[in-house]
Amino acid sequence: MAMTAMTKTEAAAADFVLSPGARVGIVAGGGSLPVEVAQGLAAHGYPPFILLMEGEADRRQELLRYEHGSLALEQIGSLVATLKRHGITHVILAGEIRRRPRLTDIRLSLGLLAIVPSVIMALARGDDGLLKVVTRGLEKRGIKVVGAHEVVPELAAGEGTLTAAKPKQSDWRDIEAARLAAKAIGALDIGQAAIAIGGRAIALEGIEGTSGLLERARALRGHGRLAGKTRGVLVKCAKPGQELRADLPSIGPQTVEAAHAAGLAGIAVEAGRSLILEGPATLSRANALGLFIVGLPAGEPAHG
Incomplete structure (x- = not known):
């Protein structure tokens, strides 16, 4: 029965959503998910760019084999610029982020200033509110956010x-x-x-x-x-x-x-x-x- 259930999920790979020219970035937090997403993407022919979140990504050795960079939570204002500099068209948010950025230490940019009120409200609302703000912010700036289950359906x-x-x-x-x-x-x-x-x-x-x-x-x-x-x-x-x-x-x-x-x-x-x-x-x-x-x-x- 296990094999049947897993095969149903793996069959969804036929609906892979990425175009041939896509360049995928993974914003990597803690745990094994960023590693498994990276391996799945590479197996599908989309070797990813890994953006390691400092102090959060704990499977570094397995992630450093791919093209990579790093970013502190307080540098979140430069996230879009960093991704665009590496030609990223699609991004996956993968892994645990255990702490919240200290608002007083965030390095502000003109783009970030526009969404700071939304970020503050989202932090007050909880995890999902913040994720929605980040996702919408990325997509407004031309980077499509996709789920791990969409591009690596076998997970x-x-x-x-x-x-x-x-x-x-x-x-x-x-x-x-x-x-x-x-x-x-x-x-x-x-x-x-x-x-x-x-x-x-x-x-x-x-x-x-x-x-x-x-x-x-x-x-x-x-x-x-x-x-x-x-x-x-x-x-x-x-x-x-x-x-x-x-x-x-x-x-x-x-x-x-x-x-x-x-x-x-x-x-x-x-x-x-x-x-x-x-x-x-x-x-x-x-x-x-x-x-x-x-x-x-x-x-x-x-x-x-």
Whole structure:
């Protein structure tokens, strides 16, 4: 079943959106996503230009093999000029940016001055508000922003059960409860994930991210209200109205390990709107630990 689900996703490569003359840049934050996007682009015949975000990109050795440059968050005003200097026509925002630029240290330019009020408002609104401002700002200046899942479609989660283990009927109740909770906090731009055990949401993702959420769930196993309850599910899904070209929900081998440590039975993500990083390793580890991974049809209720 895993092979069938992955093949559906890989078949989307036929819809590759880049024209032959495209020059793709990757604004690279932390984690494995920038590396996998770069490898996928190169395999498709589009060797990328990597713009490493200083203090954020942590897979430098794997990224430095491509043409590259670097930029501090406080130099964001020169982002467009830097990309245009290297002939970039399309850009992908990939990887984690853990801190926010200090507004007092931002080096202003005439172009940036025009959008500073929007940036300040976006910082107040949260992650997705800021991503939308950055995306619109780039596109107004002639650089098309594309999502990792659009140009490297094999990274997107396929639909259906992707592992040997399958959800039980009780797991589907947990999936639906966690999905509803994740959508609710997503609408407030708080997080993208929730955990349900015994048919009810017991933990929601906050600023600490999915790893912190799973650590809290692990600690909650000793809570009186969860005594004797087993299994449970982590659900990650895009926020309602989310800018899908950046910050899509993602899971990887570490997510699987942490879910297992928290005593969960599996993980559910939205098919086509979530990324499975280090896909073969992630599915292999889930199979070894007996966890299921399910790709849910986007926008539809979970069901058994």
